[in-house]
Amino acid sequence: xxxxxxxxxxxxxxxxxxxxxxIPEARLPEAIRRLAQYPGIEEALIVSxxxxxxxxxxxxNGTADLTGFLSEYFSAxxxxxxxxxxxxREMEAVRHIFRVAASLDSMVxxxxxxxxxxKEAYAVAxxxxxxxxxxxxxxxxxxxxxxxxxxxTTVGTSAVSVASVAxxxxxxxxxSLQGRxxxxxxxxxxxxxxxxxxLAHGVGSLLIANRTPERAVQLAQKFHGxxxxxxxxxxxxxxxxxVITSTGAPHSLFCKEHVERFLHQRRNKPMFxxxxxxxxxxxxxxxxxxxIFVYDIDDLQAxxxxxxxxxxxxxxxxxxxxxxxxxxxxxxxxxxxxxxTIVSLQEHLETIRxxxxxxxxxxxxxxxxxxxxxxxxxxxxxINKIMHTPIVTLKSAAREGQGTTIIDVVRRLFNLRxxxxxxxxxxxxxxxxxxxxxxxE
Amino acid sequence: xxxLWLRVTVGCYAAGLLYALALxxxxxxxxxxxxxxxxxxxxxxxxxxxxxAAAVEHLTLASIHYSESLLAFLIMFIFMVVRVKYKTTxxxxxxxxxxxxxxxxxxxxxxxPKSGSPLLHSGWIFVHISLIxxxxxxxxxxxxxxxxxxxxxxxxxGKKGGKHPGVISSRLPSLETIDEIGYKSLLLGFPFMxxxxxxxxxxxxxxxxxxxxxxxxxxxxxxxxxxxVILLYTRWNxxxxxxxxxxxxAFAFVAALSAWAANFFSNIHRFLAP
Numbered sequence: 001x002x003x004x005x006x007x008x009x010x011x012x013x014x015x016x017x018x019x020x021x022x023i024p025e026a027r028l029p030e031a032i033r034r035l036a037q038y039p040g041i042e043e044a045l046i047v048s049x050x051x052x053x054x055x056x057x058x059x060x061n062g063t064a065d066l067t068g069f070l071s072e073y074f075s076a077x078x079x080x081x082x083x084x085x086x087x088x089r090e091m092e093a094v095r096h097i098f099r100v101a102a103s104l105d106s107m108v109x110x111x112x113x114x115x116x117x118x119k120e121a122y123a124v125a126x127x128x129x130x131x132x133x134x135x136x137x138x139x140x141x142x143x144x145x146x147x148x149x150x151x152x153t154t155v156g157t158s159a160v161s162v163a164s165v166a167x168x169x170x171x172x173x174x175x176s177l178q179g180r181x182x183x184x185x186x187x188x189x190x191x192x193x194x195x196x197x198x199l200a201h202g203v204g205s206l207l208i209a210n211r212t213p214e215r216a217v218q219l220a221q222k223f224h225g226x227x228x229x230x231x232x233x234x235x236x237x238x239x240x241x242x243v244i245t246s247t248g249a250p251h252s253l254f255c256k257e258h259v260e261r262f263l264h265q266r267r268n269k270p271m272f273x274x275x276x277x278x279x280x281x282x283x284x285x286x287x288x289x290x291x292i293f294v295y296d297i298d299d300l301q302a303x304x305x306x307x308x309x310x311x312x313x314x315x316x317x318x319x320x321x322x323x324x325x326x327x328x329x330x331x332x333x334x335x336x337x338x339x340x341t342i343v344s345l346q347e348h349l350e351t352i353r354x355x356x357x358x359x360x361x362x363x364x365x366x367x368x369x370x371x372x373x374x375x376x377x378x379x380x381x382x383i384n385k386i387m388h389t390p391i392v393t394l395k396s397a398a399r400e401g402q403g404t405t406i407i408d409v410v411r412r413l414f415n416l417r418x419x420x421x422x423x424x425x426x427x428x429x430x431x432x433x434x435x436x437x438x439x440x441e
Numbered sequence: 442x443x444x445l446w447l448r449v450t451v452g453c454y455a456a457g458l459l460y461a462l463a464l465x466x467x468x469x470x471x472x473x474x475x476x477x478x479x480x481x482x483x484x485x486x487x488x489x490x491x492x493x494a495a496a497v498e499h500l501t502l503a504s505i506h507y508s509e510s511l512l513a514f515l516i517m518f519i520f521m522v523v524r525v526k527y528k529t530t531x532x533x534x535x536x537x538x539x540x541x542x543x544x545x546x547x548x549x550x551x552x553x554p555k556s557g558s559p560l561l562h563s564g565w566i567f568v569h570i571s572l573i574x575x576x577x578x579x580x581x582x583x584x585x586x587x588x589x590x591x592x593x594x595x596x597x598x599g600k601k602g603g604k605h606p607g608v609i610s611s612r613l614p615s616l617e618t619i620d621e622i623g624y625k626s627l628l629l630g631f632p633f634m635x636x637x638x639x640x641x642x643x644x645x646x647x648x649x650x651x652x653x654x655x656x657x658x659x660x661x662x663x664x665x666x667x668x669x670v671i672l673l674y675t676r677w678n679x680x681x682x683x684x685x686x687x688x689x690x691a692f693a694f695v696a697a698l699s700a701w702a703a704n705f706f707s708n709i710h711r712f713l714a715p
Contacts, residue, residue, distance in 0.1 A: 172597060175615035267680030270616060290683045293597050 001333055002042075003138065005093040006066045006085050007054035010107045013084035020074060020081075021053040028121075029128045034073060036130035040064035043135040047100070047121040049114065051107055056097060058134050062089075094138065095326045101142040102149040102318060103156060109315050110156025115146045137333070145325045152321065153314045158307035162190075162300045163197040165307070166274050170198065170242055173272050173293060179204040183240035185233065186210060186247035187219045190276045194244050199223060207240060209233055211247065238262035244274045245281035252283040259286045274300070334398040341407045342391055344416045349383040390414075446490035447510060447548045453483025454513075454544055457537035464534055464612065477530065480517065480537070487514050487544070506547040508570060513543035515578035519629075523582065523622055529614045532622065535585035565644050572637030573662075577697055579630025580669070584694040586623030587687035589613055594683055620682050623690070627673060638666055658700055665696035 008021050023031050028046060035055060036044040043058040055066055067085065071078045088096045099105045103114045122139045125131045131139070149155060159165045167177075174180055182203050184191050187210040195206060206225030210216035213227065220227040228236055233253070237243055238261070245253060254273070262271060273294040275282040280296050287294040357379060367375070390410055397406040410416070460476045491514060494507060520536045523529070593613045613619065645659070672689045675681040681689075 169597065171615060172593070173616050175617035268682060269680060287598060290685070291594075 001090055001134070001330075002059045002062045003056070003090055003093040003134075004059050004062075004064060004066065004087070005054060005056045005089075005096055006070070006087045007047075007052060008081075008084050008086070009052035009054075009105065012086050013081075017081060017084045018051070018053065020076070021048075021070075022050070023048040023053065028124050031073065032125050032128050032130050035069060036128075038064065038069045043132055044130045045121055045125040045135055045139070047118055049117045052100070052105075054097070054100065056093065056135065091326060091330060094329055095322060097138065097142050098145045098322050098325060099319075101146040102322065103146070104149070104315060104318055104322065108160070109311060112156060115143070119143065134333070138329070141325070141329050145322065148325070149318045149321055153318045155311060155314045155318050158310055160304055160307050160311065162276075162297070162304060163194045165300050165303045166194050166244075166295070167197045167201050169293070169295060169303075170272055171201070173270055174241060176202065177204075178202045180241040181205045181207065181239060182242045182244065183237055184208045184210075184219070184225075185237075185243060185245040185253065185281065186277065187215045188246040188276075191244045191246040192219065194274060194276070195219075195223060195225075198242065203242070207236060209236070234258060234261075238265040240271070241269070242272045242274065244276065246275075246277045247281055248277070249281055250279060253281040254286060255283040256285050256289065259289055259292055263289065263291060276300075331399055335395060337404070338394045338398045338407060341410055341416070342394060345387060345390060345410065345414055348414055348416055349387060353379045353383050444490075444548065446486045446493065447544060450483045450487040450490060451541070451544045451548045453479050453486065454537065454541040456480065457483070457533060458541040460530075461534050461537040464531075476533075477524070481521070484514070484517050484521070487517070508574060509543045510547040511571070512574045512577055513540045513547070515575050516540055516543075516581050519578050519582050519626065523626070527614060527618055527622060529618065529622075531589060531613050531619075532582060532585045535588065536582070539581065565640060569637055569640040569644060572633045572640060574637075576630045576634030576637055577701070579626045579633065580690075580693060580697055583623045583626040583630065584690045586619050586626065587690040590616060590619045590623065590683060591687050593619060623682075623686070624676060627669075627676070627690075631669060631673060634666060634669060638662060661696060661700035665693055665700055668693040668696055 008018055010018070013021075023046060028048065032044055032046050035041060035046065035057065038044075040059050040061070041057045041064050042060055045054075045056045047054040047056070055070070057064060057066065066087070067078050067082060070076075070081070070085075074081075096105070097118075101115055101118045103110050103112065106114050118139075122131070125135075159168045170177060170180075177198065180203050182195060182198050182205070184195055184206065187208055199206065206220070206223050207228050208216045208220050208225050209228050209230045209232070210219075211230055213229065216227040216230075219225065237254070237258070243254075247253060259271070268291055270291040270293065273282045273286065273292070275294060275296045278297065282294050282296070284294065284296075286292055357375065364375075394406055394410060456479045457476060487510070491507075491511060494510075516536055517540055520532055520540075523532060593616050597616070614622075641659075641662075668689065672686065672693060675689070676686060
């Protein structure tokens with residue numbers, strides 16, 4: 001196995017340090033190649049984003065001087081950055097890369113970009129040819145785990161900002177926002193953010209009214225909206241599906257009677273009021289009307305908080321899922337370790353059997369077909385019986401993590417040639433290199 | 442044989458019923474992927490059962506169990522159309538239990554006495570019944586949609602950020618979509634219902650003369666039709682939706698149910714009349 005991972009992330013290091021470690025995209029292939037050529041390293045991969053830089057490797061014998069590499073590559077004395085690095089080995093490295101891919105290690109847990117970034121890093125490393133059998137298996141598994149976390153938990157699906165909650169609610173009411181009209185009443189910072197979010201989700205047109213018309217015109221230009229005079233507020237509001245209010249008015253702008261009139265105008269089509277003004281611009285009683293949905297800033301914040309709490313809860317479930325996947329991955333790797341030994345054991349005994357039959361065949365004279373078959377069955381039966389226990393032992397040892405010791409014992413007992421294993425490993429890596437990299441010869 | 446297929450169907454729909462129950466808890470999510478194949482398979486068996494019963498055993502549409510079964514099938518059919526078009530299984534919350542009950546009753550019921558009335562084998566009666574049943578099925582879907590609309594609207598108004606704003610509501614489609622499902626089903630069902638009633642009236646007029654109008658089932662059916670028209674009109678003219686539309690739809694649904702049940706009081710529809 002021999003996985004070794006080191007790196008910095010937003011928790012372990014401040015931005016100044018992460019900046020120094022960050023490797024720009026253009027230089028990434030070269031960096032990965034150098035890492036893979038560093039003494040003691042077999043396979044390598046580097047993930048570099050603004051929040052983290054991860055150096056994932058498979059070493060020849062379980063350890064390698066990654067700090068030395070970093071010091072050399074970034075030409076900085078190790079003491080300068082040692083305190084910011086974390087280092088994971090074997091199972092912990094597997095877990096870490098699973099968590100990173102599943103976005104559980106992210107600053108905003110569940111944010112979706114990181115998986116894409118890891119996938120890109122993987123693609124770069126494959127193109128360079130620094131990934132072969134084991135890291136390949138590990139990364140492929142990590143992507144599957146990330147997908148599983150996404151589909152089985154709701155980490156990352158809930159909105160955790162006021163503006164995105166507003167968009168979510170609007171979608172719950174109107175379905176698609178395509179072709180909807182948004183009316184900004186008051187052009188503050190917050191309403192601008194909300195409007196930008198809504199526009200990004202396909203809202204058709206934007207009306208803006210402000211007490212100081214200049215600001216409305218300015219915003220309208222920015223978002224390709226239409227500035228309207230504040231006096232026409234009540235005539236135009238009925239045309240809007242979503243009304244975002246944020247004026248400094250000391251009392252409600254919209255009360256029940258107004259909104260009833262809007263409803264009549266628009267033939268009872270629903271309306272969504274997002275009231276981010278304090279004091280409120282929309283009378284809370286408006287929410288009692290059929291088909292009218294009013295959310296003030298506290299309501300939105302409450303949804304945000306609930307979603308945040310939900311995320312932590314879901315993150316806990318996701319961690320449990322990761323634990324399970326790490327176990328499963330290790331078990332699989334370990335059984336994969338013993339497979340070559342089992343194969344060569346079978347081949348070895350089969351050669352002996354054939355040789356022995358050939359040796360005595362001459363002395364047996366002519367045999368009937370039935371007798372031939374009986375000899376075949378007898379000899380096969382014997383070697384199968386002999387092989388049974390070693391194979392079972394190998395498999396169970398692999399599951400318990402003692403694969404390597406038993407492999408050695410079996411190989412020595414049966415005098416299996418060491419080079420067979422080597423050639424098998426070579427074949428494996430050569431194979432995955434050729435299919436993966438397409439590297440020029 | 443048809444009964445056997447029908448029982449297999451009931452088994453498949455039972456899975457749908459369980460899914461509807463699971464939707465009420467948090468668990469429903471993982472079911473979603475398997476449920477549609479299961480009930481689709483159920484529909485295949487259902488279709489086989491219906492076709493075989495009609496072809497081989499000459500069970501007529503007028504047998505109560507057969508029409509229950511056919512109604513269930515039509516409801517499932519519209520449900521599937523909705524699912525394909527709007528990518529939602531949430532009407533299943535109502536549809537699955539109802540369909541299960543209908544097929545269950547049909548599958549467990551005794552084989553009905555074959556009616557000797559030649560009327561039942563006429564093509565017109567077939568048209569009459571299948572049109573009306575399609576109308577019923579659309580009405581059921583529309584009613585289911587209006588209840589879902591209420592649930593969703595309430596949860597959006599409740600703004601319970603603190604608690605889960607309704608496990609169900611988070612899985613429901615948007616209000617707009619639910620509204621459209623309800624309205625479209627209504628629109629679709631209306632011509633069927635109308636022509637079904639017209640066909641029925643024509644048959645009865647020809648056979649019994651004007652007395653058929655005093656039959657309770659006929660009266661209830663007409664009442665239902667009137668409510669249906671009101672529903673469509675208020676929606677089309679005033680854009681009524683939400684609570685008021687749901688009440689009306691519920692009323693139409695109850696009228697439909699009583700019209701359905703009225704077979705027990707009806708002379709004409711029992712076909713005991715000379």
